[in-house]
Amino acid sequence: MKYSIDEQKIIIKANRETLRPNWEDLDYSETDKGRKLPKPTVCKSYKNAKVFELIKDVPSLSGKKIDEIILARRSVRQYEEHPMSLVELSYLCKLTSEIVKMGPGYAMGVIPTGGATNSLETYLYLNKVDGFKKGIYHYMKDTGNLQLIREDITDELVNDSMKNQLRNCAVVFFWTTTPYRAEYKYSFTSHKMIAIEAGHACQNLYLAAEAIDYGVVGIAAYNQKLVDELLQVGKDEFVVYLAAVGKKIKQ
């Protein structure tokens, strides 16, 4: 254990405070927004990365009803050896990450985010997707396409970073946060909202996947250092949540 019992107590106390920030103590005039500092960008883009188009007008792939989907959702950790199709990948990306309106300092889309601050970026490890090489891809908020950011990786590297939870899934979703996007407006009240935001993204993925007979497991027990290294992030942007997705085994 890295932390002594006493250190753990201090961390637990601080983390509990993060979960109950007092909004009465937030003075908007003293935030970076209140002080008229430049707005943070809410859309990350990699220059010179190869772009892969997703299907934008993806049809509804599910005949299931929303109540049926919500009630059937479970975490799924075993999958069929079945590659995901481009249309299925497009469907899951759209329902999890699509942005429909964006401007300086804000973005709105399929998930709610505190004050539309949209602190998350979505990355994917495409393990078994028809027509795609294995690699780490970034979802582009502005175009709804993917950018290939790394091919020089192995299943072992990904699996280690996920603490052996890659299994035989088709795709891993990684959500990073850039906390400053929220801190700019909401200072010390931001971090609880960021965690909730990541929960919204993953819940959308759970439900969208269930709709098309894929299974998901949300993963918080990953190796922070290795997963940040995998995505080449770690300081002002870091991973907060992951999820493995694969075709459900027929019962």
Ligand SMILES: Cc1cc2nc3c(=O)[nH]c(=O)nc-3n(C[C@H](O)[C@H](O)[C@H](O)COP(=O)(O)O)c2cc1C
């Ligand atoms: C924030 C969060 C983190 C989780 N992390 C993991 C994880 O690292 N590994 C895992 O196998 N399951 C993980 N789970 C899945 C839970 O174990 C699962 O949701 C719980 O057992 C309830 O089962 P259900 O999702 O089928 O209802 C996580 C769930 C949540 C909400």
